[in-house]
Amino acid sequence: MNKLRLGIIGTCNRGTLADYSHDPDDGVEIVAGMDINQEQLKQFSKRYEEKFQHKVNGYLDYKEMLEAENLDGVFITSPDFCHEEQAVYCLERKIPVYLEKPMAITTEGCDRIMRTAYANKTKLMLGHNMRYMVFTNKMKDIIDSGMIGEVKAIWCRHFISYGGDAYFRDWHAERNKSTSLLLQKGAHDIDIIHWLAGSYSRRVVGMGNLTVYDKLPRRTNPAEEKPNVSFNENHWPPQEQSGFHPVIDVEDHNMIMMELANGVQACYMQCHYTPDSCRNYTVIGTKGRIENYGDYSDQCTVELWNERVDSFRLHGDATFQTMPKRGSHGGADPKIIQGFVDHLRNIKAPVTSPQAARYSVAAGCAGAQSIRNGGMPVCIDPLPRELEEYCF
Numbered sequence: 001m002n003k004l005r006l007g008i009i010g011t012c013n014r015g016t017l018a019d020y021s022h023d024p025d026d027g028v029e030i031v032a033g034m035d036i037n038q039e040q041l042k043q044f045s046k047r048y049e050e051k052f053q054h055k056v057n058g059y060l061d062y063k064e065m066l067e068a069e070n071l072d073g074v075f076i077t078s079p080d081f082c083h084e085e086q087a088v089y090c091l092e093r094k095i096p097v098y099l100e101k102p103m104a105i106t107t108e109g110c111d112r113i114m115r116t117a118y119a120n121k122t123k124l125m126l127g128h129n130m131r132y133m134v135f136t137n138k139m140k141d142i143i144d145s146g147m148i149g150e151v152k153a154i155w156c157r158h159f160i161s162y163g164g165d166a167y168f169r170d171w172h173a174e175r176n177k178s179t180s181l182l183l184q185k186g187a188h189d190i191d192i193i194h195w196l197a198g199s200y201s202r203r204v205v206g207m208g209n210l211t212v213y214d215k216l217p218r219r220t221n222p223a224e225e226k227p228n229v230s231f232n233e234n235h236w237p238p239q240e241q242s243g244f245h246p247v248i249d250v251e252d253h254n255m256i257m258m259e260l261a262n263g264v265q266a267c268y269m270q271c272h273y274t275p276d277s278c279r280n281y282t283v284i285g286t287k288g289r290i291e292n293y294g295d296y297s298d299q300c301t302v303e304l305w306n307e308r309v310d311s312f313r314l315h316g317d318a319t320f321q322t323m324p325k326r327g328s329h330g331g332a333d334p335k336i337i338q339g340f341v342d343h344l345r346n347i348k349a350p351v352t353s354p355q356a357a358r359y360s361v362a363a364g365c366a367g368a369q370s371i372r373n374g375g376m377p378v379c380i381d382p383l384p385r386e387l388e389e390y391c392f
């Protein structure tokens with residue numbers, strides 16, 4: 001196996017994902033990390049020291065890190081609004097990139113990243129870890145086996161109890177840093193909808209609004225450090241919380257409808273002030289439907305109904321039990337990181353693709369545009385053929 005020297009841009013929070021790749025016995029080492037925050041760099045060094053008894057180099061400038069370290073690959077786990085600039089810079093220097101979702105905060109940004117990877121013939125893998133979850137794979141297997149016939153419609157409801165902790169206390173709440181939570185959060189689900197349907201959105205309409213978090217007490221000084229935003233089940237109900245981000249202009253409730261290129265119709269609904277959390281998909285085909293109860297965070301069942309009965313049945317004609325695996329996001333994170341290492345070594349192509357990531361951002365952007373313009377339909381431009389067909 002060829003040795004791999006890897007680095008991280010954005011070392012903490014989601015940056016801990018890269019730790020799954022660090023395996024010196026297998027020739028893979030995290031050697032360096034860059035962060036704009038000196039305190040996070042200290043945490044990064046400490047983490048590697050304590051977890052792996054391993055010394056890493058820290059940088060405050062990612063360009064300096066790339067210059068000094070001769071890396072074989074970089075994890076970009078910085079905030080969404082940094083992705084385009086940082087990915088383009090790495091790819092222009094032919095350094096393979098693992099890029100967190102959403103690929104960028106505009107469709108044009110995604111296209112620019114893809115054009116750069118294509119022009120430099122450099123590997124680009126996207127962090128759509130939901131494609132590595134047990135329950136989504138079970139749904140995909142059932143669909144591919146033909147058990148529900150031809151897929152015609154997909155509905156996804158997304159309940160987010162931790163919206164107030166995770167998205168309205170920092171940059172996520174600002175349009176100019178995230179565009180919309182349809183990208184930040186929804187890009188995952190739109191990608192899964194596209195994957196299960198076997199096609200990408202071409203036309204989107206939406207409705208949504210901001211009615212809860214804009215009315216709650218905010219921090220007054222924009223420069224003030226964000227408070228500890230770790231998820232806390234005692235932060236309930238939302239109306240009794242405070243300390244929110246000074247700028248809040250993204251919607252906390254989003255509903256979009258998508259028409260896919262193969263004719264499948266889909267909808268995605270996302271709410272950030274529900275008491276519980278779950279992603280619930282229903283896929284309807286010409287011979288039946290499936291639905292998941294629970295998702296990656298706990299055991300989950302996928303129910304299959306394929307006999308006609310003119311009333312509701314809680315359990316289907318068949319029930320498929322899935323259990324999360326070890327590791328964060330129900331085991332999806334270690335799996336996707338192994339996928340990146342395998343991709344770098346030309347062992348196996350990833351299940352995610354830049355094309356799919358781009359179309360999920362495009363559908364999220366189109367949804368936000370529609371929502372902000374009275375629900376008008378927004379069409380999505382297809383990629384140019386060379387990018388559509390290229391294996392990144």
Ligand SMILES: NC(=O)c1ccc[n+]([C@@H]2O[C@H](COP(=O)([O-])OP(=O)(O)OC[C@H]3O[C@@H](n4cnc5c(N)ncnc54)[C@H](O)[C@@H]3O)[C@@H](O)[C@H]2O)c1
Binds near residue numbers: 036037080
């Ligand atoms: N796939 C998933 O399941 C998943 C889960 C969480 C987050 N994410 C994605 O991961 C990314 C990071 O999310 P997060 O919540 O960890 O964000 P965050 O705000 O906590 O930042 C992550 C790290 O990047 C650093 N950082 C901030 N600005 C930077 C810059 N300009 N350059 C380099 N580093 C910078 C921060 O100091 C921090 O260490 C986002 O794109 C997010 O959408 C994906």
